[in-house]
Amino acid sequence: MTTVLVAGATGSLGSLIVRNLLDRGADVRALVRQSSVDKLVAHPNLTPCVGDLADGADALRHHVDGVEVVVSAVQGGPEVIIDGQRELLRAAERAGVHRMIPSDFSINLFGYGYGVNILSDLRRVFADSFATSTVARTSVAVGAFPEYFLGAIHEVLDPAAGTFSVWGDGTRPIDITTIPDTAAFTAAIALDPRTAGREVHVVGERLSMLELRNEVEAASGRRWDLVRRGTVRDLRAEVVRRQFAASSLVEYVALQYQVAMFDGTASLRDVRNADYPDVVPTSVAAYLAGAGAAHFTVPETARRQGEWPTAV
Numbered sequence: 001m002t003t004v005l006v007a008g009a010t011g012s013l014g015s016l017i018v019r020n021l022l023d024r025g026a027d028v029r030a031l032v033r034q035s036s037v038d039k040l041v042a043h044p045n046l047t048p049c050v051g052d053l054a055d056g057a058d059a060l061r062h063h064v065d066g067v068e069v070v071v072s073a074v075q076g077g078p079e080v081i082i083d084g085q086r087e088l089l090r091a092a093e094r095a096g097v098h099r100m101i102p103s104d105f106s107i108n109l110f111g112y113g114y115g116v117n118i119l120s121d122l123r124r125v126f127a128d129s130f131a132t133s134t135v136a137r138t139s140v141a142v143g144a145f146p147e148y149f150l151g152a153i154h155e156v157l158d159p160a161a162g163t164f165s166v167w168g169d170g171t172r173p174i175d176i177t178t179i180p181d182t183a184a185f186t187a188a189i190a191l192d193p194r195t196a197g198r199e200v201h202v203v204g205e206r207l208s209m210l211e212l213r214n215e216v217e218a219a220s221g222r223r224w225d226l227v228r229r230g231t232v233r234d235l236r237a238e239v240v241r242r243q244f245a246a247s248s249l250v251e252y253v254a255l256q257y258q259v260a261m262f263d264g265t266a267s268l269r270d271v272r273n274a275d276y277p278d279v280v281p282t283s284v285a286a287y288l289a290g291a292g293a294a295h296f297t298v299p300e301t302a303r304r305q306g307e308w309p310t311a312v
């Protein structure tokens with residue numbers, strides 16, 4: 001039985017990774033902060049490990065003793081994504097862990113460079129930590145979670161105005177994978193030793209913004225007026241304008257993702273779904289007919305200013 005430690009085990013994605021790993025017969029250790037222990041669901045093969053990445057490598061070390069794979073699904077600013085994950089990596093090195101999946105789970109952030117996206121930059125800095133590490137890095141890229149991409153932060157759907165907004169011509173395919181499907185793929189990848197030292201791309205569905213609008217109209221049974229907001233060049237200019245004007249990164253970071261999605265640099269390459277045939281991802285149509293129907297009516301609660309987004 002493979003032993004996997006999951007950091008961020010109480011989060012939206014991490015909790016589902018834990019469930020999928022248990023379903024696949026893994027022995028799972030859940031790194032969980034004291035304040036969040038109650039969020040864990042009991043299971044005979046699940047061991048709660050109370051700790052915080054901020055505790056440092058020495059304190060984290062005993063949690064990773066005997067662990068083969070570490071999966072991180074934490075979220076936060078540089079103190080978590082860079083400093084905290086580095087402490088976990090140092091602990092994993094000392095314990096002889098084979099592989100670590102960092103908390104990337106994004107568009108193909110290694111398809112573009114520094115300065116395009118502030119949250120990608122944190123993950124890129126952490127990825128460099130593996131250059132001198134004995135632990136092999138396995139990065140998982142999935143494209144956009146529709147749970148966020150169709151939420152208020154991305155400014156695509158506006159249910160009150162009945163509009164669907166597009167930057168660029170709307171014809172370039174974009175990569176979309178739901179949170180449950182990302183968790184299912186990640187559990188399979190975590191238990192697949194072939195992924196050591198690789199960036200693994202998997203996807204739910206690829207479709208253009210114009211096709212996505214058709215899916216939204218079909219699922220909602222209503223018309224969504226197409227708003228063409230400008231070219232991708234205009235989008236880049238809007239990001240820069242907001243960076244100077246914004247009081248919080250929440251006001252521009254979603255558009256930073258869209259720059260890389262719509263100029264194609266973040267497109268997934270060498271998609272490996274075929275390596276995991278038992279993971280059958282949800283189509284966008286099925287997502288919109290189920291949980292995704294909430295996008296048509298329920299506005300998301302605005303985030304507190306200055307808070308690092310839990311996701312984009």
Ligand SMILES: NC(=O)c1ccc[n+]([C@@H]2O[C@H](COP(=O)([O-])OP(=O)(O)OC[C@H]3O[C@@H](n4cnc5c(N)ncnc54)[C@H](OP(=O)(O)O)[C@@H]3O)[C@@H](O)[C@H]2O)c1
Binds near residue numbers: 007009075
């Ligand atoms: N591709 C996309 O469109 C997309 C969208 C959203 C998210 N994501 C990515 O998915 C990943 C997971 O995001 P999420 O939305 O699932 O995050 P989330 O729900 O906010 O969960 C974050 C988890 O990290 C834990 N955590 C935070 N700081 C910690 C620390 N110092 N020590 C230990 N644990 C800590 C939290 O614990 P507590 O329960 O104690 O707070 C929680 O379990 C992130 O890499 C995110 O960028 C991608």
